[in-house]
Amino acid sequence: MSGLIAIGTVVRPQGRVGEVRVLPLTDDPRRFAELEGCYLMPPDQGEYRAIEGCRFQGRMPVVKLEGCDSIAAAEGVVGRLLGIPLAECRSLPPGRFYAFELVGCEVLTPEGARLGRIDDVWESPAHDLWVVRGAGREVLVPAVSAIVESVDLAARRVVVRPPEGLLQL
Known part of the structure; x- marks a missing residue:
């Protein structure tokens, strides 16, 4: 899959069931709660993972990714970017741009x-x-x-x- 835009970075595991804390790279962190899935990047093609759950600690999303069912699995994605297809970027008002x-x-x-x-x-x-x-x-x-x-x-x-x-x- 090409044409991905990063919307967050996995910063650390959270809890024992494979959840991860995400540093948002978007103006609207609540967006993570609306996503059905995202792509783990790099590589640029990304690896699609469904989002099985999302909650918040302050402004930081805590996300449960498909296939991350343990602390070890969550540690394996630390440092990776979470991306979405460019086509899924929200429209901006005239005169605004990404x-x-x-x-x-x-x-x-x-x-x-x-x-x-x-x-x-x-x-x-x-x-x-x-x-x-x-x-x-x-x-x-x-x-x-x-x-x-x-x-x-x-x-x-x-x-x-x-x-x-x-x-x-």
């Missing part, structure tokens, strides 16, 4: 100067940082409205107005 959709987009200034391509998106407490690589260097561009002028996912193009000095860092 971070993974930005990777590979060309980054330009309003004057048309090419800065590079978005190689990665880092989350920070204040805002995301876009890792833009091009011309043999890397620039971190804050994803804030004062800098980002437009995002055109169909054209795979982002226009930014970097403040003075940002490109020299």
